[in-house]
Amino acid sequence: MVKAILGLLGVALLVAGCSPPAAPGSGLTVFAAASLKKTFTELGARFEKDHPGTKVTFNFAGSSDLVAQLTQGAPADVFAAADTGNMAKAVDADIVAGPPVDFATNTLTIVTTPGNPKGITSFADLAAPGTQLVVCAPQVPCGAAAAKIEKATGVELSPVSEESAVTDVLGKIITGQADAGLVYVTDAAAARDQVAAIAFPEAGDAVNTYPITVLKDAADPTAAQQFVDLVRSADGREILSAAGFAAP
Structure with a gap:
């Protein structure tokens, strides 16, 4: 009996020794x-x-x-x-x-499909007839920044879509669902050659x-x-x- 108990204890200790340490959190x-x-x-x-x-x-x-x-x-x-x-x-x-x-x-930048087929060079160009623009919704930080630039410049944008996240705006440009979008410079950099990025000076007036x-x-x-x-x-x-x- 004693040998059996000692044997079981030995097995238990061996198993415990092989177990991973408890997670700290x-x-x-x-x-x-x-x-x-x-x-x-x-x-x-x-x-x-x-x-x-x-x-x-x-x-x-x-x-x-x-x-x-x-x-x-x-x-x-x-x-x-x-x-x-x-x-x-x-x-x-x-x-x-x-x-x-x-x-x-972070600041905004304009992104277009590669090659910038619409020839967009400025914030005002986003309001040109026939340009399909995607932006963030006004309650989203990137959308609030865009609205601030609109007000400061007097340029009235007419987006075809307002997204709930900046990554959704970027996604629509990458997949060719729109001509241009307003995203953060960091998002444009992460997308690399999937988009063309066009910086515009007015972005400095709406830093998030x-x-x-x-x-x-x-x-x-x-x-x-x-x-x-x-x-x-x-x-x-x-x-x-x-x-x-x-x-x-």
């Missing part, structure tokens, strides 16, 4: 603006490498959609918006753990600032703050800069 959920998909995916991989056992899950969408989800109770640890206006809504809803901090800025914050109901506030710190670190700045984001 259950995971991290980050709600981030669609224009951050490439950079935050890379930062998420970096975070997981530095914090073994912690899985980072992202929800990328238009900032206005993300705020709506969060205020309706969607669980998340970190929120990064593409403008201060939508972050202000999160603050007003009392769902943030502390004051948001700015970590990047990106804030980030830990959410009040974060399941793991410590890990959430560590992710925010990574985004704002020298490594984070390097990744963001390489994608075309400017410093705040």
Whole structure:
């Protein structure tokens, strides 16, 4: 009997010794603006490498959609918006753990199908008859920036479609569903030769600032703050800069 018990204990200890270590956290959920998909995916991989056992899950969408989800109770640890206006809504809803901090800025550029067949060279050209234009909806940061430029220039745009995320605008240009679109310089850079990018000076009058914050109901506030710190670190700045984001 004693030998049998000792044998079972030995097997149990052997199995325990072969088992992987317990994960330090259950995971991290980050709600981030669609224009951050490439950079935050890379930062998420970096975070997981530095914090073994912690899985980072992202929800990328238009900032206005993300705020709506969060205020309706969607669980998340970190929120990064593409403008201060939508972050202000999160603050007003009392769902943030502390004051948001700015970590990047972005500006609009015109994108067309490769070769720029319509010969677009300026913001005003987007209003030319017969030009099929796609923009972000006004409540989305990229759409608000476009509306601000419209007002400043007096150019009245007539888009054929208003999208809920900047990535949707880009997608319609890449697939040839429209002649031109207004997206962030970072999105145009990520698309490479799938689009032609046309910079315009008026874009400098509508720069979007990106804030980030830990959410009040974060399941793991410590890990959430560590992710925010990574985004704002020298490594984070390097990744963001390489994608075309400017410093705040």
